[in-house]
Amino acid sequence: MQALILAGGKGTRLRPLTVYTPKPIVPICNRPFLLYQIDTLRRAGITDITLSLSYQPNKIEHLLGDGSDHGVKLKYTVEPQPMGTAGAYKFAEDAIRETTVVFNGDILTDLDLKAVIREHNGRKAAATVVLQPVENPRAYGLVETETDGRIHRFLEKPKEDEITCNNINAGTYILEPGVLDFIPPGENYSFEYGLFPDLLKRKESFYAHVPPRTYWIDIGTPERYLQAHQDLLANRVGRIHIKERRGSFDSATVAEIDELSIIGDDCQIKPGAQIINSVLGQGCFVEERAHVANSVIWPHTRIGTAAQVSNAIVGRGCHVGRSAVIGPGSVLGDKTSVTDYTITGGAKL
Numbered sequence: 001m002q003a004l005i006l007a008g009g010k011g012t013r014l015r016p017l018t019v020y021t022p023k024p025i026v027p028i029c030n031r032p033f034l035l036y037q038i039d040t041l042r043r044a045g046i047t048d049i050t051l052s053l054s055y056q057p058n059k060i061e062h063l064l065g066d067g068s069d070h071g072v073k074l075k076y077t078v079e080p081q082p083m084g085t086a087g088a089y090k091f092a093e094d095a096i097r098e099t100t101v102v103f104n105g106d107i108l109t110d111l112d113l114k115a116v117i118r119e120h121n122g123r124k125a126a127a128t129v130v131l132q133p134v135e136n137p138r139a140y141g142l143v144e145t146e147t148d149g150r151i152h153r154f155l156e157k158p159k160e161d162e163i164t165c166n167n168i169n170a171g172t173y174i175l176e177p178g179v180l181d182f183i184p185p186g187e188n189y190s191f192e193y194g195l196f197p198d199l200l201k202r203k204e205s206f207y208a209h210v211p212p213r214t215y216w217i218d219i220g221t222p223e224r225y226l227q228a229h230q231d232l233l234a235n236r237v238g239r240i241h242i243k244e245r246r247g248s249f250d251s252a253t254v255a256e257i258d259e260l261s262i263i264g265d266d267c268q269i270k271p272g273a274q275i276i277n278s279v280l281g282q283g284c285f286v287e288e289r290a291h292v293a294n295s296v297i298w299p300h301t302r303i304g305t306a307a308q309v310s311n312a313i314v315g316r317g318c319h320v321g322r323s324a325v326i327g328p329g330s331v332l333g334d335k336t337s338v339t340d341y342t343i344t345g346g347a348k349l
């Protein structure tokens with residue numbers, strides 16, 4: 001078995017966070033996101049992993065190298081321009097010889113991957129798609145199934161009146177190399193609009209795997225990125241437990257840091273500051289009486305005296321001025337400087 005992680009999208013819906021950091025390596029609780037997917041693969045015994053890149057590939061390669069620090073062997077393919085999801089799999093054809101696990105590179109889940117592989121093999125399927133129930137399938141790929149688990153219909157980004165069930169494509173596939181022959185070479189081609197509907201037309205053995213209660217989130221928007229943090233901090237994600245919530249940092253004894261929060265190395269937290277249910281990246285500086293709640297702060301950011309940050313995401317190397325109020329829903333890109341007393345996002349005027 002081997003794996004391919006689709007990590008070439010531009011991450012437009014996660015802007016401004018993805019202006020300098022490609023989505024696959026945005027920090028989630030101070031770890032590059034892809035490491036969670038690599039953990040899932042390694043737990044299932046899969047160590048031969050190809051990362052399919054296109055947007056800012058060097059940053060990802062530089063960070064993860066050959067994978068030896070993480071107990072896996074990483075290879076990279078870099079498309080000159082994005083080839084689409086199935087086009088990216090076809091582009092990696094030379095690296096693919098066996099049954100392959102394909103991940104969308106933005107899904108945080110506690111899926112039991114071994115169970116998916118067992119079911120795929122037991123059914124001798126050409127392709128298996130993992131499903132997830134969601135409240136509103138509009139933003140995803142809707143998947144209708146037969147009672148025996150065969151896929152009946154695949155409808156990407158359905159319109160309101162096309163929604164017939166709440167099961168969606170969870171962005172995890174098991175593919176036999178034979179399906180590569182159905183993907184046109186050298187073209188932009190998608191699993192969702194191209195290969196999957198085509199497999200149905202060809203009457204290939206194309207199955208859904210419905211896992212029992214599984215945590216699942218696509219981290220690709222700021223709301224869901226923040227939600228993923230809240231879920232991890234509250235230990236709502238099985239199989240992923242935050243081991244170390246406290247790096248080595250300086251904190252005044254009169255500062256309040258709750259048990260849920262994660263504080264990166266080399267932070268400084270001054271007297272009277274409060275950090276509640278939040279994540280601080282490495283080297284952050286929180287001044288006196290500043291208040292940070294339900295927020296994610298990327299490394300090397302300074303939160304000024306008596307500033308308030310709540311339900312917000314603050315990028316790397318930012319400066320939030322004295323008494324500023326960064327309110328719910330605010331997302332500050334890297335190196336933003338917010339003047340003293342500024343008010344952003346959701347604050348009551």
Ligand code: GDD
Nearest residue numbers: 006007008009052082083084088104105106140141169218
């Ligand atoms: N290499 C490469 N090349 N990767 C790509 C390309 C490309 O041209 N286009 C997208 N990707 C990667 C993205 O980086 C992302 O990890 C993954 O493919 C899926 O792309 P998204 O842009 O995040 O798609 P989506 O979230 O709108 O929809 C997809 O995911 C849903 C689950 O979250 C679809 O697969 C839906 O059917 C699915 O329900």
Ligand code: MG
Nearest residue numbers: 104106218220
């Ligand atoms: Mg996505």
